[in-house]
């Protein structure tokens with residue numbers, strides 16, 4: 431069968447590969463001038479540092495199938511994401527751990543003392559947190575919430591944390607020990623040759639044809655047995671039910687001699703600092719040596735129709751609109767909606783790959799029935 435896949439990020443590439451392995455002919459197009467979507471990496475011309483063009487990506491998973499799958503397409507070097515945050519001129523460790531708590535409250539608590547302390551200051555009246563702010567108040571209390579989450583989250587999402595789902599905060603752990611690994615997954619790493627090379631290898635198959643700089647037009651549909659759409663869900667339906675909200679990011683790049691901040695990611699909790707974080711990319715490849723450095727100030731703002739969408743916001747209004755699009759999507763029998771944008775969900779790379787593998791099985795069954 432002939433399948434058109436729109437979007438050459440992780441989702442599109444994995445689905446193309448799975449269908450191609452099963453004898454189907456896949457044509458994958460992307461409107462940008464490169465593959466790999468927002469995971470795109472390339473070496474900076476001036477410094478040769480591996481640059482994550484659309485912001486830092488650290489691969490982490492506890493899923494054996496996904497880890498095995500991705501390792502077929504490139505070598506991963508071990509990398510532990512350790513994030514720092516600056517608040518009122520002091521640097522703290524994230525995610526909130528015993529070091530953060532002791533430094534913030536000028537204490538030297540043991541794990542059990544810290545736990546007791548946090549239980550006392552947390553808001554115990556909240557039983558079922560209904561939003562991001564309630565979730566934070568219940569788990570860490572007002573002081574830590576206001577220092578590390580309130581301002582950052584306002585900048586990142588452009589709205590009051592009371593309007594955001596509690597699930598966003600549930601991404602981050604609170605630890606009563608000195609473990610400052612940002613993630614809790616079994617496997618964590620960064621590809622030695624960057625993500626573009628991984629996706630290139632996934633797409634390297636005689637049944638896959640890749641075309642970049644190519645936009646999708648509805649009259650392409652007639653030439654294919656099935657379409658996989660990894661673009662924005664609302665865009666497929668020409669925004670007929672309204673626009674789903676996304677955040678986009680702007681990165682301001684700086685190049686300097688030596689070292690800028692001594693770590694890969696520094697967050698900024700104060701609302702009045704206009705950027706959310708600064709990432710210094712040579713720290714994502716600690717096995718390489720570089721005399722110069724590149725770093726990026728990251729600014730978040732509302733995503734316009736022509737901007738690159740990064741994060742689905744998923745406020746109450748968005749969810750109402752999403753329901754309508756999902757019903758419409760259900761009726762499109764020859765189209766599969768996939769990925770962060772195609773399903774309007776906040777997925778990490780490993781979940782994206784897992785979902786793409788599952789969807790591929792469904793598509794294969796569908797193609798068998800045609």
Ligand code: UDP
Pocket residue numbers: 515524578579580582583586598599601602697698
């Ligand atoms: N967050 C925060 N302060 C921080 C880091 C994260 O308030 O210093 C909040 C913010 O709302 C963010 C969410 O926690 O969107 C999830 O953080 P994560 O690091 O998982 O976000 P991502 O790396 O996907 O942008």
